[in-house]
Amino acid sequence: MQRKIWFFSLMVVLVLATSAQAVTVLTFEGLADFEPVANYYNGGFGGSGSGPGPNYGITFGSDSLALISGQAGGSGNFTNAPTMPTIVFFLSGPGALMNVPAGFGTGFSFFYSCQVGFTGSVDVYDDLNGTGNVLASLSLPPTPDPYNVWVPIGVAFAGMAKSVLFSGAANFIGFDNITLESASPVPLPGTLLLLGYGLFALIGLRRRF
Numbered sequence: 001m002q003r004k005i006w007f008f009s010l011m012v013v014l015v016l017a018t019s020a021q022a023v024t025v026l027t028f029e030g031l032a033d034f035e036p037v038a039n040y041y042n043g044g045f046g047g048s049g050s051g052p053g054p055n056y057g058i059t060f061g062s063d064s065l066a067l068i069s070g071q072a073g074g075s076g077n078f079t080n081a082p083t084m085p086t087i088v089f090f091l092s093g094p095g096a097l098m099n100v101p102a103g104f105g106t107g108f109s110f111f112y113s114c115q116v117g118f119t120g121s122v123d124v125y126d127d128l129n130g131t132g133n134v135l136a137s138l139s140l141p142p143t144p145d146p147y148n149v150w151v152p153i154g155v156a157f158a159g160m161a162k163s164v165l166f167s168g169a170a171n172f173i174g175f176d177n178i179t180l181e182s183a184s185p186v187p188l189p190g191t192l193l194l195l196g197y198g199l200f201a202l203i204g205l206r207r208r209f
Contacts, residue, residue: 024056024104026178027083031066033074037088037096038062061097061129063090067174078147082111082177082185088166089174095167096175099128103162107136107183109154110166111176116142120168124157130165140168150176156183 036047043055068074072085120140
């Protein structure tokens with residue numbers, strides 16, 4: 001019986017780990033305060049020279065800026081982001097535009113925080129630069145305890161997406177942990193490790209009884 005429990009727990013960890021590897025998560029860590037994301041996720045550099053970043057084949061429009069929390073010496077008035085201390089936001093233009101020329105399907109998700117009195121939106125397109133057909137749209141209401149509480153949200157869609165526009169009131173909404181190929185936020189490696197420790201701890205308790 002104990003061996004069956006151990007085997008099942010190990011399989012759960014492996015399945016979750018495989019799921020996490022199948023998606024792409026953008027945390028914006030490694031970029032400087034107010035730095036344009038630019039080509040950082042295309043194996044290149046942010047607008048201020050940070051990088052090179054991971055080569056996911058993803059670029060961001062000129063209005064897409066990284067923001068570091070004041071708790072880490074940056075200028076951002078936020079806490080508790082999913083992967084502190086950096087998020088993405090915008091100060092001008094229509095919003096933060098993400099281009100994925102190779103395309104992605106299934107769905108995508110992210111965390112956001114929005115000031116009371118303002119709203120946001122996200123539109124998924126089947127062509128670059130926010131053009132073509134709209135595959136999915138999300139309305140983003142204000143969040144509770146804005147800039148301290150981050151709300152997970154996602155959407156599934158049919159077809160192949162090539163760009164996403166994260167929009168809303170400039171300087172009043174931020175985004176983090178943008179996840180491609182999953183309609184719900186997935187555990188990051190650290191979370192998976194903690195889950196594995198927790199499962200094996202339960203196994204240990206089981207052995208005592």
